[in-house]
Amino acid sequence: MTAAALTAAVLTAAESGSEEVKGVRLLLPESYDLFWSTVVLVVIAVAFYRFVLPKFQAVLDERTAKIEGGLAQAETAQAEAAAALAQYHQQLQDARTEAARIREDARVEGGQIVAELRAKANEDAARIAETAQRQIEAERQQAAVTLKADVGALATELASKIVGESLEDEARRSRVVERFLDDLEATTTANAGKGN
Numbered sequence: 001m002t003a004a005a006l007t008a009a010v011l012t013a014a015e016s017g018s019e020e021v022k023g024v025r026l027l028l029p030e031s032y033d034l035f036w037s038t039v040v041l042v043v044i045a046v047a048f049y050r051f052v053l054p055k056f057q058a059v060l061d062e063r064t065a066k067i068e069g070g071l072a073q074a075e076t077a078q079a080e081a082a083a084a085l086a087q088y089h090q091q092l093q094d095a096r097t098e099a100a101r102i103r104e105d106a107r108v109e110g111g112q113i114v115a116e117l118r119a120k121a122n123e124d125a126a127r128i129a130e131t132a133q134r135q136i137e138a139e140r141q142q143a144a145v146t147l148k149a150d151v152g153a154l155a156t157e158l159a160s161k162i163v164g165e166s167l168e169d170e171a172r173r174s175r176v177v178e179r180f181l182d183d184l185e186a187t188t189t190a191n192a193g194k195g196n
Helices: 003-016 031-163 170-195
Strands: none
Touching: 031 170
C-alpha cells in the first residue's frame, strides 16, 4: 500500500461514520475496545503470572543463591587468608625470636669456648714454663756438679803443686774442694750484694 492509498482509506472510514467525534471523546477509545483490551491484558497477565514469572523467579533465586554462595565463599576465603597471614606473621616472629636466641646462645657459647681456650693456653704456658724452669734448674745443678768436680780436680792439682804434697787422699781432697767452693760462692754472693 502506498501513502496515497492509506490516506484515502482513512478518509473513507471517517466519512462513513455518521457521527462526528468531538472533544475528549476523541482521545478515549470505544468501550468495546476497552473491554477486549482488558480481557487480553488479563489473559496475558495470568499466563505471565502462571508460567513466565515462576521461571524468572527461579532464575533470579538461583542467581541470588549463587551470588550469596560466592559471597560466603569469598568471606570464608578472606577469613582463611587473614588467618593464614596471621599465622605466617606469628611464624615469622617465632623464627626471628628463635634466630635471636640461637645467635645469643652461639655468642655465649663462643665466649665460653674462647675463655676455656685461653684458660687452657694459660695452663699449657704455665706448665711449659714450669717444665722449662725445672729443666733449667736440673741442668744448672748438673753443670754445678760437673763444675765442682772439674774445679775440685783442678784445685787439687793446683794445690798439690803449690803445697808440694800430694792430696791423693779422697777425704782430704774433698774437704779442700768444698772449702774452696764455699769461699768462691761467698765471694760471688758478696760481689752480687755490692752490685745491687
